[in-house]
Amino acid sequence: SNSRQGDKLGWISSLIEESEHCDLHIKELLAARQTDYNSWSAMLLHDEECQAAAFKLLLLNNDLKRSNIVRQIKQVEQELVRLSSLELRKALLSMQYGSTKMLHQRKTLVELLRSLLSQKSEREQHLESWLDKMEDIHEGGREATDYWLIQYQRLMDVKPAGLINAEEQLEPSVV
Structure with missing residues (x-):
């Protein structure tokens, strides 16, 4: 034991x-x-390249126009999925009623999706052009090694439009 x-x-x-x-x-x-x-x-x-990439990513994620377009694209894609599901159920049940209406909806949604994708591409090109101009200004002007880090911080400090609108509704003494 x-x-x-x-x-x-x-x-x-x-x-x-x-x-x-x-x-x-x-x-x-x-x-x-x-x-x-x-x-x-x-x-x-x-690393200035990493700083610039971080700034570009933040800019893309915070761009209100681009975000709205991306949100609309997702909505249209969801509606197309729903429509496809309905078409599949109709086909399985061998129903003919409403087929032309659904086809018209699909064509409309596809055209809307094309338009939104084009708008998204145009917006991203506009942002890239703006970033290229910033790069030219940076290269032609001051040689701050933390230029992109400063731009990143400035972008982080910008209040979202919704917050600005909400603050405008408050009493000045509250803000």
């Missing part, structure tokens, strides 16, 4: 030692990862 208890205690203490060893190894790995992350972050902060 004492021998068995000793074996259990030895087994438990070896498990505890092994667990402590694993914990130490994990802590070392996490510290190494944090060091890698910090060095990558520092490098990215100084």
Whole structure:
């Protein structure tokens, strides 16, 4: 009985030692990862191309016109999926009623989708042109190494239109 208890205690203490060893190894790995992350972050902060790409991505994501077009595209796509589902059910039930109406709806939705995709492309080209002009200004003017980082921060500081409109409705003393 004492021998068995000793074996259990030895087994438990070896498990505890092994667990402590694993914990130490994990802590070392996490510290190494944090060091890698910090060095990558520092490098990215100084890499102008990465700063410009981050700014462009933020600009695309915050562009209200483009966002509205993308939202409308999703709505039209969902409506086309719904219409396809209805057409499939009608075909399975061998129903002819409303087929021309559905065909007309599909044509209208497809034309709307084409128009929205064209608008999205035009908007993205407009934004790219604007970004190219910013790049030309940056290259021709001051040589700030954090130019794109500053532009990114300025864009982050811009309030959304909805918030601006809501603030206009408030008493001046509240804002």
